[in-house]
Amino acid sequence: MRFIADLHLHSRFAYACSKTLSIEELTKWGMFKGITLLATGDFTHPLWFDELQNDLIPIGNGLFRPKDEIIESVKKVVPKSCHREVYFMLECEVSCIYSKNDRVRKVHHLIYAPDFETVREINSQLAKIGNLTSDGRPILGIDSGELLKIVLQSSDSAYLVPAHAWTPHFAIFGSNSGFDSLEECFGDLTEHIFAIETGLSSDPEMNRLWSKLDTITLISGSDSHSARRIGREANIFDTDLTYDGVWSAIKENDRSKFIGTFEFFPHEGRYHYDGHRNCKILYHPTESADHNNLCPTCGKPLTLGVLHRVMALSDRTTAENVESYQNLIPLDEAIAEVKNVKGVQSKAVQQAYFALIDELGPELEILSSIPIDAIAAAGGRLLAEAIKRIRSGSVSIKPGYDGLYGEIHIFTPHEREKLERIGQPQQPSLF
Ligand SMILES: [Zn+2]
Numbered sequence: 001m002r003f004i005a006d007l008h009l010h011s012r013f014a015y016a017c018s019k020t021l022s023i024e025e026l027t028k029w030g031m032f033k034g035i036t037l038l039a040t041g042d043f044t045h046p047l048w049f050d051e052l053q054n055d056l057i058p059i060g061n062g063l064f065r066p067k068d069e070i071i072e073s074v075k076k077v078v079p080k081s082c083h084r085e086v087y088f089m090l091e092c093e094v095s096c097i098y099s100k101n102d103r104v105r106k107v108h109h110l111i112y113a114p115d116f117e118t119v120r121e122i123n124s125q126l127a128k129i130g131n132l133t134s135d136g137r138p139i140l141g142i143d144s145g146e147l148l149k150i151v152l153q154s155s156d157s158a159y160l161v162p163a164h165a166w167t168p169h170f171a172i173f174g175s176n177s178g179f180d181s182l183e184e185c186f187g188d189l190t191e192h193i194f195a196i197e198t199g200l201s202s203d204p205e206m207n208r209l210w211s212k213l214d215t216i217t218l219i220s221g222s223d224s225h226s227a228r229r230i231g232r233e234a235n236i237f238d239t240d241l242t243y244d245g246v247w248s249a250i251k252e253n254d255r256s257k258f259i260g261t262f263e264f265f266p267h268e269g270r271y272h273y274d275g276h277r278n279c280k281i282l283y284h285p286t287e288s289a290d291h292n293n294l295c296p297t298c299g300k301p302l303t304l305g306v307l308h309r310v311m312a313l314s315d316r317t318t319a320e321n322v323e324s325y326q327n328l329i330p331l332d333e334a335i336a337e338v339k340n341v342k343g344v345q346s347k348a349v350q351q352a353y354f355a356l357i358d359e360l361g362p363e364l365e366i367l368s369s370i371p372i373d374a375i376a377a378a379g380g381r382l383l384a385e386a387i388k389r390i391r392s393g394s395v396s397i398k399p400g401y402d403g404l405y406g407e408i409h410i411f412t413p414h415e416r417e418k419l420e421r422i423g424q425p426q427q428p429s430l431f
């Protein structure tokens, strides 16, 4: 069956994450968004792991469903148009901080497990290394290879995937504290790494410029810190909705089963370009090179972003064998742009968002596949045009850099006025 999976999430126990993140909240937003399979996040955290064991029921194929009370209470607040089954996969993220080859390395990895027993085993090993209770994304003084060993020894079906592989501060290929290859990070164990997460600031096109990743599958996850941001990146599968179904599709990179990904526009990610946010310096990598990668304002090294690292490590000028993917802008951001209001939390945007999914179905279907005419009928001509532009990639975005998200513009003010005028005659006129 065809389904969407968000494979990188967090709980309310992770640093800087929404205090409302619970299985119920995630299930609800899974329905709003149209995501069938969600990662649990944070299974290393003792309180969250207790909650997972209490709220989730194993369905015998490596995946879990929320218990009946949760589903019943969620269905009361989710419109019928969005009702669907939502399943969970056990997942966590570990922040490894260690020194290797005379440099401090800070690398985040995702870990996946098929059952509670495996999680218990992983947690008991990791608890010997550091504190699992202070942060849902524990910071451990452990080498990536040692972490991989623990994962491999816990179960034949537990996997490690480097997270948001290119971001500067906490990633395997990051400019600040990463490596120049998988081998440099994992040594003899590299063969056990078969996938990386692209992260918000890179997309498959960029990753496929580097031949060393040819055998590596590119997966996506939202890494969202609140439920309303889930699915901003996600994977589309057409395979058995089981733990092994998902992982064999990923391992084999079988594109009839792992159909592709939904991606942020990489420019919108917080680390696409280089720069210094405090000094208001925003550079394309070639401009950084012209300045020896130093900030002209403060003189310190620039934060070198994802594009910079892709350009440094890649060995092709055009991408090869790129998987299918669709860049998306979250629906509430598109609505805010259409309504010309700042902030997706405004009442007008929220009302429009819920009215749309009530009428048309889940957000990711509206963004990717519901016919434009149907969107125009439910949400107006301007929104339909916005979604058409998102689907064709005709949007203008000021790139994100040094931790600042990029800024999206779908319409110029002049265009909006013009389109609104064209929209007028459709409305009945008294005159
Ligand atoms: Zn991370």
Ligand SMILES: [Zn+2]
Pocket (backbone or CB within 6 Å): 276, 278, 279, 281, 295, 296, 297, 298, 299, 300
């Ligand atoms: Zn500076």
